[in-house]
């Protein structure tokens with residue numbers, strides 16, 4: 239029962255990731271200055287903000303690549319703000335960083351196995367099934383070198399590598415960057431497919447209009463804090479957000 243309850247519409251809103259008053263930065267500068275955030279299973283939350291606002295820093299802080307200086311990061315209720323990246327990975331948090339970083343000369347299948355190299359054999363097979371079922375194009379291309387995939391397909395491969403680990407939270411930085419509009423659509427569709435696995439997706443995107451269209455909720459990071467938050471449609475209708483971040487008429 240417990241395993242199924244998260245998929246029922248009324249109960250899939252338990253926060254899997256909670257940030258309270260999170261401060262983080264580099265050297266003597268705090269970039270994040272009191273971030274509050276909740277992410278539920280199956281939910282996509284999109285972070286928008288100006289260049290240099292700290293969006294990537296936020297994802298790195300949740301993953302533990304940047305230290306938390308103050309505040310709390312909880313995963314399924316457990317405090318992880320001072321835990322190592324490896325420990326957080328073990329608790330189901332995966333970061334898909336900015337830019338493609340798969341292994342170009344290895345096949346799609348080998349890349350996916352690399353994504354699951356920490357897993358026992360049976361979990362690798364289950365992960366491959368999950369990856370090919372979620373992203374059928376990767377199943378069709380499983381024998382091809384990853385470097386020969388299109389940019390959009392490589393981004394799908396990155397997401398599939400994260401999915402190999404049966405994650406609870408996927409942090410994904412600028413997945414549509416540099417892709418054609420058609421490929422961007424496929425990547426945004428793929429984010430929904432990822433979330434449908436009961437995964438909480440924390441998304442950073444420059445393409446804020448499309449991101450807010452696919453996301454359940456959005457939040458704006460400004461001066462290290464959450465300046466505004468709302469559902470995707472609320473954010474798309476907000477005159478200030480439209481003017482400052484979406485380049486849309488108000």
Ligand SMILES: Nc1ncnc2c1ncn2[C@@H]1O[C@H](COP(=O)(O)OP(=O)(O)O)[C@@H](O)[C@H]1O
Pocket residue numbers: 264265269287288289290291292293294295296
């Ligand atoms: N490794 C680092 N060392 C020092 N400063 C950094 C480092 N990474 C990012 N910064 C600075 O932190 C700020 C936020 O960067 P970042 O999180 O990458 O912004 P965004 O992803 O919103 O564009 C920027 O001013 C950037 O120059």
Ligand SMILES: [Mg+2]
Pocket residue numbers: 293294295336411
């Ligand atoms: Mg960034």
